[in-house]
Amino acid sequence: MATVTQEPKPQKRWLRNADAINPTKSRWALGALLGGTAVLGGVILGFGGPLAGAAFIIAIVTAYIVLRDIEIGFWGVVAVVCLLPFATLPVDIGLTPTFLDLALGAVVGVWLLGIVTGAQRDLVTAPIALPLLVFMLVAIFAFIFGLSNGTLTSTLLRKFAELLLSLGFVFIIVDYCRTQVRLERMVKVVLLAGTGAAVLGIIFWLLPEDTTNTILNFLTRVGYPGGWVIRYIEENPELSERAISTSVDPNVLGGLLLMIGSLAGPQLVAKRPLFPRWLTWSIVGSIFICVVLTFSRGAMFGLAAGLGFIAILRYRRLIPYMLGGGLLLLLLPVAQTYIQRFVEGIQGQDLATQMRFGEYQDALTLIGRYPLIGVGFAGTPDIDIYLGVANVYLTIAQVMGVVGLLAFFAVIGTLFFYGLSHRNILKANEELDALWLGLHAAIVGGLAAGIFDHYLFNLEFHHAVTAFWLLVGLATAVTRLGLSQSKIG
Structure with a gap:
């Protein structure tokens, strides 16, 4: 019978080893991410008003949760697909993002961040x-x-x-x-x-x-x-x-x-x-x-x-x-x-x-x-x-x-x-x-x-x-x- 591959035990968080792999690269990537997030948040708040700002905060909280454990992001995608497929955020900034956009975007963003920071060295x-x-x-x-x-x-x-x-x-x-x-x-x-x-x-x-x-x-x-x-x-x-x-x-x-x-x-x-x-x-x-x-x-x-x-x-x-x-x-x-x-x-x-x-x-x-x-x-x-x-x-x-x-x-x-x-x-x-x-x-x-x-x-x-x-x-x-x-x- 085939041997079952067990999930590795260490790494309580998916991105925990990013700094250990490449600290300089990781710090620059994190700084660019934070700076870009701040600028984007200011633009959205300025042009979209309080509702847009609230939606942006929700998006950031969601991304933070997924960043700590990307698997939660996958679960979120599945839950939205099955239970709230047409739900949208109560904001219109030229377009109206959906719950599924938010969930998918968070997973894709965190996955890409892992590659950029060096937390993920290979791609299957x-x-x-x-x-x-x-x-x-x-x-x-x-x-x-x-x-x-x-x-x-x-x-x-x-x-x-x-x-x-x-x-x-x-x-x-x-x-x-x-x-x-x-x-x-x-x-x-x-x-x-x-x-x-x-x-x-x-x-x-x-x-x-x-x-x-x-x-x-x-x-x-x-x-x-x-x-x-x-x-x-x-x-x-x-x-x-x-x-x-x-x-x-x-x-x-x-x-x-x-x-x-x-x-x-x-x-x-x-x-x-x-x-x-x-x-x-x-x-x-x-x-x-x-x-x-x-x-x-x-x-x-x-x-x-x-x-x-x-x-x-x-x-x-x-x-x-x-x-x-x-x-x-x-x-x-x-x-x-x-x-x-x-x-x-x-x-x-x-x-x-x-x-x-x-x-x-x-x-x-x-x-x-x-x-x-x-x-x-x-x-x-x-x-x-x-x-x-x-x-x-x-x-x-x-x-x-x-x-x-x-x-x-x-x-x-x-x-x-x-x-x-x-x-x-x-x-x-x-x-x-x-x-x-x-x-x-x-x-x-x-x-x-x-x-x-x-x-x-x-x-x-x-x-x-x-x-x-x-x-x-x-x-x-x-x-x-x-x-x-x-x-x-």
Whole structure:
């Protein structure tokens, strides 16, 4: 059996050894950081007023906490993605930073500071690094090239920067998850935060609609939309209510939970699950129920694809559970409307499916006119075409062209080639195998659901984009870690 690498005991703080490594360099870097922070704080306070100053103080406190323990920053990113994805700071300084911007920025900043000060002497990478970098460069080129098609606003610039930040987060995840202890803790946090979102979604669905709406309207204080926010099938109050938790959109909630549900699936049959069995069943059960209550056909299809990947590749014992879940879905009264929508979707009879078919045709028209690099992220050059289609692959091809889509496939292809080519090594490591299966299944589920929706590459859904690439980073890290442990063993 492979030897498990234990997390090093010394270093109570991540940056504790910076001065010991290079005191002069560290002092200059710290002085520059403090000076730059003071100047920036003065500018923000002068132009943005007291609210902006308060927000800046919150940002500094957050950065200080993350500086003392960067892992808290990772947990913060996961918590915001799952529980407060659209929350913003109550300040507008030309742009309105979100909680996720703050959390991601703090982690990235502290990670970079560790490299600059010499606290981190090496950088752990994986084969996915090169194609991912190419994908980011193509995105930047498409963004610049497409500015002639629309106005460059601070909001567009911020959202595109958020996209790059989420893509670059993969490098940091791979570098940070150097030990099994760190990787397992990260996965635990993802599972618990996802369960929290699912439980909230179920509770809000069970409560009277007026009560749920009143509770959700409290979130307007942190930038959430107000008014009547309850969602229904086909936006028709005569039809069933859809679970939204704090994700605003039921399809986006379903997309998040299908990936986390796929991640949790192997834990049901793992010899050494991350949590006690009763808690594992509670996690999987609550996520499954909430996915059903979103009435998102794409999410359910993605969850089935993710769990199917697990069952076919190794845990064939999951097949009875999947069949049992399918039978339960058929028998539940709440599922009858759900099943009817599935049938209507397959037959192309319902309004949502018909609209999708129209979007697909319009997207293909746009791609046919601008096939190479797309039209960018700012807008379209022709008045008879538009950006936006319920398909992640067509979305990428619209804004980044066939070149961008091929670069995306190169990233995903490299990830799975890297993982599957070392499958035997991971299969022999019982402690990592369930994590490997779950993480790759989560990506398979997300890619399958991407056939029917675009939230995994949409500037309006930064948290969904971050969730997907976070899982890509973790999937890459688990393969790298298994390979590393096999060499040590």
